[in-house]
Amino acid sequence: MRMPDTANRSTLNDDGLLAQAFPPVAMFVIMIAAWQAVISAFAIPVYVLPSPGDIWLAIVNNPGPLFRHSGITLFEAVAGFVIGSMMGAVLGTLFAYSKFVARGLLPYVIAANTIPVVAVAPIIIIWFGHGLSSKVAVTAFLSFFPLALNMMKGLQSYDRTIMDVFHIAAATGPQRFFKMRLPNALPYVFVGLKLNVTFSVIGAIVAEFVQADKGLGFVIMTSYRTLNMPRLWAAMLMSALIGMAFFAIISMLERLIVPWHSSLHDNR
Amino acid sequence: MAERAAGEGPVTTAASSLVDISGLSLVYGARVGTPVQALDDIDLAIGEGSFVSLIGPSGCGKSTLLRVLGDLLAPTAGSVSIGGKRPVEARLDRQIGFVFQEPALLEWRCVLDNIALPLELRGVARAERDSKARELISLVGLEGFERAWPRQLSGGMRQRAAIARALSTDPRILLLDEPFGALDQITRDRLNMELARIHEITGITVVLVTHSIREAVLLSDRIVVMTPRPGRISKIFDVDLDRPRSLRSRADERFDAYVRLGSDELEKGYADA
Structure with missing residues (x-):
């Protein structure tokens, strides 16, 4: 039997982090160098593939607008993520507690989930107008399903013997929910949230493709029309950075909120 | 050695009984398909402070009987009293x-x-429940693991924690449903001795469901042998071994005699089935 030694474990993690960080950083340097070399060697025109230097210049020469547009997309993604996830969590809870609601609504929810977001986005934009709220709504639409389904699964997957333990202890209904079913569902909730991180950035940008005068989707579309490929690539890079930062924040929250679950990965 | 056949009415020990079961029957699935008679006309008295084992082949209803005592199942007929109360009240x-x-x-x-x-869950304040939990942690030998996650514990240690949790409300009766069945023999022996010690120290009434006759003889004051289809009591006998019990109790020649007695009775149950 080994006891978890907190000090020991964090040192191990730090070592692990450094060792983990080196390969991707090294690979990044190699890829950038190869990219630049290929463009020089074959004289590839900039509209086909801009060089890393071109993209870098597109960012640093006029950073203000690019960051402003990124901020807009980030806001839409986060707001849609929060609203959609919360609505999904509520509906998932309803599904878990009411067989009638689950059987009645689940087929339609799953059917709605299969509709491509590009088909839904114009409708939502008609409903919610040309401002930010319609982009938030499209993002929320995408963030809704993963959380509803994972919340339902998490709340239903409790251990029957633990339910007996709560029965012996004369637990009330709210106690069963807050002290057993909800904590038990949290690892599932985080699976849903991590899916939603990706979906929310996609949702925001797709909605901006359909109609927008700001945001990264707007930058990508206008750059495409003017064949300003370095700017398009810069916008793409920003959207990737938003997604990665967002994902990192959710992973950090997961470590804080469900440490018993993430400790599983650390200890093995 | 006190022996009796089934159906002679409840046996009471010198001490007053804590549990009284009479005419208890339980039928599963009476409303859907073929009903299964899990328990049939069970009469049993369990003395306050005694250690009683329920033993029998699978399907004999021993776990069902334990779950009725714990108010996890409702009987179809008959009455159960724990300290004069119905299981739900207890x-x-x-x-x-x-x-x-x-x-x-x-x-x-x-x-x-x-x-x-x-x-x-009962609304006891944190300071009070923590001090009770610490007391129990030392009783079951888990000092130093207060802040460990369950998945960091061995199987035996997890079951120690489960025993401590069951004792946290200072119950009058401890019901154990094959608690050590999933553990290796050495861990099982050690936990059996812990259980014997907890019984000696606290004086709590214990009902243990097991399929190991040796475990039952080692720990119990009284053994209830059950037979399946329908679940009935086929024999009740007292185990008169010196207390406190230890693993050396197994060296006592009476130990083997009790084990043979129980095994013979179990054999009969299997032969009938």
């Missing part, structure tokens, strides 16, 4: 501790908070 009155085959710990709570859970 349960609401914190008088029942139940240990299951799996430890069933909440993996998001440390050992201390798992043990304090029943008190927390």
Whole structure:
């Protein structure tokens, strides 16, 4: 039997982090160098593939607008993520507690989930107008399903013997929910949230493709029309950075909120 | 050695009985398909402070009987009284501790908070429930693991925590449903001795469901042998071995005699089935 030694474990993690960080950083340097070399060697025109230097210049020469547009997309993604996830969590809870609601609504929810977001986005934009709220709504639409389904699964997957333990202890209904079913569902909730991180950035940008005068989707579309490929690539890079930062924040929250679950990965 | 055949009415020990079961029957699935008679006309008295084992082949209803005592199942007919109360009243009155085959710990709570859970659910203040949990942690030998996650414990340690949790409300009766069935023999022996020690120290009434006759003889004052289809009591006998029990109790020649007695009775159950 080994006891978890907190000090020991964090040192191990730090070592692990450094060792983990080196390969991707090294690979990044190699890829950038190869990219630049290929463009020089074959004289590839900039509209086909801009060089890393071109993209870098597109960012640093006029950073203000690019960051402003990124901020807009980030806001839409986060707001849609929060609203959609919360609505999904509520509906998932309803599904878990009411067989009638689950059987009645689940087929339609799953059917709605299969509709491509590009088909839904114009409708939502008609409903919610040309401002930010319609982009938030499209993002929320995408963030809704993963959380509803994972919340339902998490709340239903409790251990029957633990339910007996709560029965012996004369637990009330709210106690069963807050002290057993909800904590038990949290690892599932985080699976849903991590899916939603990706979906929310996609949702925001797709909605901006359909109609927008700001945001990264707007930058990508206008750059495409003017064949300003370095700017398009810069916008793409920003959207990737938003997604990665967002994902990192959710992973950090997961470590804080469900440490018993993430400790599983650390200890093995 | 006191022996009796089934059906002669409840046996009472010198001490007054804590549990009285009479005419208890339980039929599963009476409303859907073929009903299964899990328990048929059970009469049993369990003395206050005694250690009683229920033993029998699978399907004999021993776990069902235990779950009726713990108010996890309602009988079809008959009456059950625990300290003069119906099981549901005894349960609401914190008088029942139940240990299951799996430890069933909440993996998001440390050992201390798992043990304090029943008190927390009853609204006991944190300081009080923590001090009770610490007391129990030392009783079951888990000192130093207060803040460990359940998944960091061995199987035996998890079951120790489950026993401590069952004792947290100071119940009058501890019900154990094959608690050590999933453990290796050495761990099982050690936990059996822990259980014997806890019984000696606290004086709590214990009902243990097991399929090991040797385990039953080692620990019990009285053994109830059950037979399946329908679940009935076929024999009740007292085990007169010196207390406190230890693993050396197995060297006592009477130990083997009791084991043979129980095994013969179990054989009959299997032969009939």
